[in-house]
Amino acid sequence: MAKRVGIDKWLFIVTVLLVLFGLVMVFSASAVMASQRYGSPYEFVLRQAAWAVLGLAVMILLMRVNYRRFNTPAVVFPCVAITVLLLLAAFFMHDSHHTHRWIRFGILSFQPSEVAKPALVLFLAWFLQDRVDRLGDWRRALLPAALPSLVFIALILKEPDLGTAMVCAVVTALMLYLAGARLRYLFLVLLAASPVLYYMLFHVAWRRARLVAFLNPEKDPRGSGFHILQSLIAVGAGGIRGVGLMEGRQKLFFLPEAPTDFIFANVAEELGLIGTLMVVGLFVFLAYRGLRAALKSTDPFARFLAFGITATIIIQAFFNISVVLALVPTKGIALPFISAGGTSLFVTLLSMGVLLNITREID
Amino acid sequence: MELKGKKILVVGLGKSGLATAIFLRQQGAQVTVSDVRSAEALAEELPALLDAGVMVEAGGHGLLTFRRQDLIVVSPGVPLSTPKLAQARAFGTQVIGELELASRFLKGNILAITGSNGKTTTTALCGDIFRTGDRSAQVGGNIGVPVIALIPESREQGWSVLEVSSFQLETVETFHPRIAVILNITPDHLDRHGTLENYIAAKQRIFANQDAEDFLILNAEDPQTQQAAAHASSKVYWFSGTRPVRQGTFVYQDAIVWRASEQSALEPVVPVGEIALKGQHNVENVLAAVCAARLAGIPAGSIRKAVAGFRAVEHRLEFVARIHGVDFYNDSKATNVDATLKAIAAFPGGIHLILGGKDKDSDYTLLTPLLKERVRAVYTIGAAAEKIERQIAGATQIVPCLTLKRAIDEAAARAKSGEIVLLAPACSSFDQFVNYEHRGRSFKQFVLARQGVEAWQNASA
Numbered sequence: 034m035a036k037r038v039g040i041d042k043w044l045f046i047v048t049v050l051l052v053l054f055g056l057v058m059v060f061s062a063s064a065v066m067a068s069q070r071y072g073s074p075y076e077f078v079l080r081q082a083a084w085a086v087l088g089l090a091v092m093i094l095l096m097r098v099n100y101r102r103f104n105t106p107a108v109v110f111p112c113v114a115i116t117v118l119l120l121l122a123a124f125f126m127h128d129s130h131h132t133h134r135w136i137r138f139g140i141l142s143f144q145p146s147e148v149a150k151p152a153l154v155l156f157l158a159w160f161l162q163d164r165v166d167r168l169g170d171w172r173r174a175l176l177p178a179a180l181p182s183l184v185f186i187a188l189i190l191k192e193p194d195l196g197t198a199m200v201c202a203v204v205t206a207l208m209l210y211l212a213g214a215r216l217r218y219l220f221l222v223l224l225a226a227s228p229v230l231y232y233m234l235f236h237v238a239w240r241r242a243r244l245v246a247f248l249n250p251e252k253d254p255r256g257s258g259f260h261i262l263q264s265l266i267a268v269g270a271g272g273i274r275g276v277g278l279m280e281g282r283q284k285l286f287f288l289p290e291a292p293t294d295f296i297f298a299n300v301a302e303e304l305g306l307i308g309t310l311m312v313v314g315l316f317v318f319l320a321y322r323g324l325r326a327a328l329k330s331t332d333p334f335a336r337f338l339a340f341g342i343t344a345t346i347i348i349q350a351f352f353n354i355s356v357v358l359a360l361v362p363t364k365g366i367a368l369p370f371i372s373a374g375g376t377s378l379f380v381t382l383l384s385m386g387v388l389l390n391i392t393r394e395i396d
Numbered sequence: 397m398e399l400k401g402k403k404i405l406v407v408g409l410g411k412s413g414l415a416t417a418i419f420l421r422q423q424g425a426q427v428t429v430s431d432v433r434s435a436e437a438l439a440e441e442l443p444a445l446l447d448a449g450v451m452v453e454a455g456g457h458g459l460l461t462f463r464r465q466d467l468i469v470v471s472p473g474v475p476l477s478t479p480k481l482a483q484a485r486a487f488g489t490q491v492i493g494e495l496e497l498a499s500r501f502l503k504g505n506i507l508a509i510t511g512s513n514g515k516t517t518t519t520a521l522c523g524d525i526f527r528t529g530d531r532s533a534q535v536g537g538n539i540g541v542p543v544i545a546l547i548p549e550s551r552e553q554g555w556s557v558l559e560v561s562s563f564q565l566e567t568v569e570t571f572h573p574r575i576a577v578i579l580n581i582t583p584d585h586l587d588r589h590g591t592l593e594n595y596i597a598a599k600q601r602i603f604a605n606q607d608a609e610d611f612l613i614l615n616a617e618d619p620q621t622q623q624a625a626a627h628a629s630s631k632v633y634w635f636s637g638t639r640p641v642r643q644g645t646f647v648y649q650d651a652i653v654w655r656a657s658e659q660s661a662l663e664p665v666v667p668v669g670e671i672a673l674k675g676q677h678n679v680e681n682v683l684a685a686v687c688a689a690r691l692a693g694i695p696a697g698s699i700r701k702a703v704a705g706f707r708a709v710e711h712r713l714e715f716v717a718r719i720h721g722v723d724f725y726n727d728s729k730a731t732n733v734d735a736t737l738k739a740i741a742a743f744p745g746g747i748h749l750i751l752g753g754k755d756k757d758s759d760y761t762l763l764t765p766l767l768k769e770r771v772r773a774v775y776t777i778g779a780a781a782e783k784i785e786r787q788i789a790g791a792t793q794i795v796p797c798l799t800l801k802r803a804i805d806e807a808a809a810r811a812k813s814g815e816i817v818l819l820a821p822a823c824s825s826f827d828q829f830v831n832y833e834h835r836g837r838s839f840k841q842f843v844l845a846r847q848g849v850e851a852w853q854n855a856s857a
Contacts (some may be wrong), residue, residue, distance in 0.1 A: 101659040163616075163640045331649065332662060333640040394661075 041392035055371035084375035088382030095386025119145035154341030196364035247362035275305030400424035408471030493567030498543035511579025528702035529694030581620035606630035635683035711836035721813025728836030730820035739820035746815035753823030755780035
C-alpha cells in the first residue's frame, strides 16, 4: 500500500503556475507604488520572490518527507503550542493599522495567524483519524477536537482578524463534518457564536462602516464605500480582455491594498474576464486534484490532512474573490499564491509540500 | 523452581488437575490430590494417579489435608474463597493455579488470550496462523490441553498460545506473556467473582507482569478494556471492527489492515470477504489474532492463508446466527449428558436448550443443577423426550416439541435479546436424523432460514 507512484505532476504544475502568475501580478500591482515609496519598482516583487523561492524550496523538501512523520503527538502538540505562543506574542508587538497581526524581527516580519491554519489542519487530522463517527460523544471527542480551533479563533479575533478567524472556523467545521459530527452540533456552535459575531460586526465602528458600505457603497463613495467601488471599477474596466498587463489604472493609488488583498481586482482590470477565469480555473483544478488525493488516499490521517489543506486554500480563494467582487463585506483575506505577503505564500507552499507528498501514494 | 521433595497438594481432579499431579510427581514432588467427588466418580483417573505414586483423597477434603503443605495448586474450577483454601493462605501456604505453575516451566514465548467471549476461536486461530507462519506453536489452556501438558514440547524459540480464563488469572503471580490479549469484558461469572470490578481486576492480571518490551492487545470498542490501557506498562495495541486505530488492526476499506504505529503505512492483511468464520464477533476475533501474529513477526501472506483456511469446528458449540439479539449455537456433537453439561457451562445463563433424540440409557437427572442455574427453558424432541421430561421435571420450564423445527420456532419465540438458543441434545440422532452432522446441518438450515440468509450454502460448502 505504501507504493510510491510519484507525486501528482498536475498539482505540482498548477502550484508553480500560480506562484509565477502571482509574482507577475504583484510586480504589476506594486511597481509604481514601490518606486514612489522605496525608490525602486522592484522592492515589493523582490521580497515576494525571495519568499516564493524559499517556499518552493521547502515545498520540494516536504514532498520528500513522508507525511506520516507528522502523525505523532511529538509533532502535533508542539505545532499547536508554538502557534498559540506566536499568536500571543503578536499582542506584545508594535501595532500596524491598529491591529496585532504581525511579529517583527528587524526586517523580517510575519503573521502568526497564517501559521494557525496549517497547525489547525494538522491537529484535526491527527485527532480525528480514529474518531470518525465518534463525535456524538461531545466530552471526549467533539470538545477536545474543537478546543484548539476555539483558542486559535479567539486569539485571532482579538488581533483582530475576522477574515482569518472565519477561515479557521469554516475549515474546522468542514473537517468535523467530514468526521461525522452532526450538522445539528455545528449549527448550535454557530448559534452560540452569533452574539459575538453580531457584536464584532455592529459594535466595531469600522466593521459596521464596511458592512454599511457593502450594502450601499454609493452612499459614501469617497469614504467607507471607496474601497468597494474602486474594486468594482477595476473589475468593470477590465471588461472581457482587460486593459493589458501593467496597464491598469486602479492600482495607481485608487485601489488600496492592490498588491495584497485586492490583487484579484488588478487581475480583472489588466487581464479581463479571461484572466480571472484562468485564475479561477487554476484554483478549481487545484481543488479537484487536492480532493481527489483526499478521496483516493488509503491512510485515514492522510485523508483528513489532504482535505484540510485543500479546503484551507480554496476557502481563502473563495472568500478573497467574493470580497473583490463585493459579494461579501470587505475582509482582510489574502488570495493564496497570488497576493503579496510572505507568510501567506510560504505557509501555503509548505502545506502544498505535504499535500504533494500524500499524492505520492496515489495512482 | 525446585519441586523435588516438596509436599504439594493438588485441589480438584479435572483434566488439568490430573496432568498437574503427574507432572509434579515426575519432578520428584510428594503429591497429594484432593477432590470432593467420590472415588467412584473418579474411577477413570484413579489408576493412572496411583500408578504414578500420587496420594489421592476423594469424596471431600480431610481436616489436615491443607496443612503442612509446601505448595497448593488449585484447578481452575475451584474458587479461591473456599474456606479451606482461605485458611491455608492465612497460614502462609503458597496457593497458585495450574497456569502459574506451568508458566514457570514453559520455555519460549507465551501468547495469552482472555476475554468474556471468543477466547477459544481466537486461540485456535492464533495457533493456526503461527504454524502457517513457520513458528513452532502449541495451543492449550482452557482449550483442550492443560497448559502443564505443553511443557515437554515447549521450545526456547517457540510459542505457547494459551486460552486463559479469569479463574486461572486469579491465581497467577509471575505469569508473564510476551503478548497478552483481552478480547472483551462483559459481565460474566459474577457468581464467582462477586462484582464486575473483581472480574475486571482478574482479567487485568494477564498483563500485570508485562514490561515495556511486551505487547498488550485490547479491544478499542470495549469501554472496559479501554480503561485497562491506563494500567499497562507494556506497549498497547488496539483492534477495532469499525474505525481506524493508531496502532494495531482494524477494518478499513473492506480489509483487515495492520498499522505498526501512527507513523507507519497501513498494511492490508486479509480482505474481510476471505474470512471463513461468519459473524461480526468473529471479525473481531480475527482482528485480535492478526494483531498478535503481526507483533510476533509473522508475515501478512502467511496470516492471510491461515485466516482464509480457518473454519469454526462444525457442530461443536458452533455459532450459527444472531437473530433479534438471540444467538443460536449448534452443538449437535453433544450426544451424551456430559457433553451437554459442558455446552451449558460454556454460557453464563439465559439458555434455551434443545434436548432429545435417541436415548442411550442416560441419566438426565445429572443435568438438573445446571438446568436450574442457567437454563430458561428446555425444548424436547425425539424418542427420548418423555424420559427426559420425567427425569428433569421441576428443574426448569419444559416445552415438548417433538421435532427440531418446532423446537427452534418455540425457542426463538420465547428467547429475549441477549439470550441463547442452544442445540446440545444429550442424545444420539438416529431416531430422526442420519447422524449428528445431519442433525447439526438441519439445525443451521432452519435457523438461517429464519434469518433469511441464502448465502449460507457458500459458507458451509
